[in-house]
Amino acid sequence: MKVLIFVEQRDGKIKSSAFEALTVGARLAGSPGDAAAVLVGADTASLTGQLAGYGVDKVYTISGPDFALYNAMGWAAGVEAAIKDFAPQVLVGVASPMGRDFFPRLAARMDAALLTDVIAVDWKDGALHGTKPMYAGKCRAHLVSQNCNLHMVTIRPNVMPAQKTGSGSASATTLQVASPSAQSKTVEIRKGKSEKADLTEASLIISGGRAMANAENFKILHECADVIGATVGASRAAVDSGYATHDMQVGQTGKTVNPNLYIACGISGSIQHMAGMRTSKVIVAVNTDKDAPIFTIANYGIVGDLFQVVPLLTKKLKELVGH
């Protein structure tokens, strides 16, 4: 079966989650000859070498000054051109802000099925079978695609690990695509303040809740985060109280995260917060209230004042990682 994988790059850097999508796509295709990748951006030809060994023989590159800044219409046109050339049955991407933005547009254009944000996916009897958390993670749905020639899926980052198989030549094929529609123009992309991994892709996260008491106190979380390279998050209560910025919010109306380690500090564990982080592989909770709901989903809990416990964790982590 032929599978096309959208490989996301921003600023000339391929996203780590794109290798997870490649791994899934290569597995579904079965052989490198049946798998192809597609890259869209200002200069993507120089990136194709990084895909060698990930199970795809072909890499479509769509480049040019018109593709310098991400735009849903431009990216949909680029990937559509690769679909027309390769004629895949399946298109795989990542449920990142970019993937979630233009995949629905492409699905409507191609009259395709689209499974979004799945944590498991397989191809059986001519259909995609995907597992997707719903209702804030309170249940999972098994979705099946039907009635279409193209079956699309985006995978949740950090769930299905990337794996280099060693096969796949990743030879470049350039596609010429007309400049994106004049209906929508991306004027600029303003840089974020943080150099750290985004919460949705971070493998280590330390978050603070209402108990942080003010914005200044987040300093102790940043100190701890710096030791292990973690990203700092916050609960809705902390964001609503103005202690943390809105892009730091983890939860149902914030970001859904899937790190290997999530450290919740002074977060009691509302349903809406747990909805955004309960699928973390390992959860550590620090709270003064031993009955806080967060402890019901924590692998390790410490009953204590975060202002005392967090600096101690920082000290112990420093000893562990040796600096």
Next chain:
Amino acid sequence: MKIVVLLKQTPDTETKIKIDASGSAIEHADTKYIINPYDEFAIEEALQTKEKAGGTPEVVIMSFGDDKARELIIKGLAMGGDRGVLISNAGLESADSLTVAKVLAAAIKTEGASLVLCGRQAIDDDNMHVGTMTAELLGWPHVNVVTKLTLTGEKAHVEREVEGGKVEVYDVNLPAVIGAHKSLNTPRYASLPGIMKAKKKPFDAKTPGDFGINAADIKSKIKVVVKSYEYPPAKPAGRLFQGEELEVMADKVVQLLRQEAKVL
């Protein structure tokens, strides 16, 4: 100018989700429904846009759903919407995102809207599909997860939040579909006179057929079906440390993270 706001009824966030005996459906008998929280930001933005334009644009609150959506549309009218449109989903209860988008696109075309506002995603299935798919079917641009919207004539200047605190800035031509993020505005509460007036505001009960859509035909083309539901696997009971010296507990947890959990 006409602004259409798309509403979805979603279970209240505190609702317990119960899978029925067949395993292929959710029991909704006791579910309390609310306006999808992100859609409230869309309603507010429509009302503010109307106010800035001197009150001339008509704000239409539209939903594709069953009769329970009626009171939520009326809630939108109580906030200040001018007219409600409920498109019945009878026979299309299992519609997937693209099927819903086909109905909404047809209805919006009939309305002749110049701006469609919706929430960035619904909090039940969290798909983030329908607004964008509707835009594509209409041949319009879209911007989703929008934190700032400025309209000037036939253009919209839009800011969208992406990962790492990055902000994408767009100029799009109207008509367009805009998906509201929570920091776009602060939704107002319906006033008492607003609630009184809402019940008397125009309310159109429609079917897909009213917009030239053959329900049986689009039903036969549904592309994504739910085969079954399951509860997430229960986490093994965690270990709670208390009553010891804080430094001892911190040390134990850090050691466990390396040796047992192997995450460091």
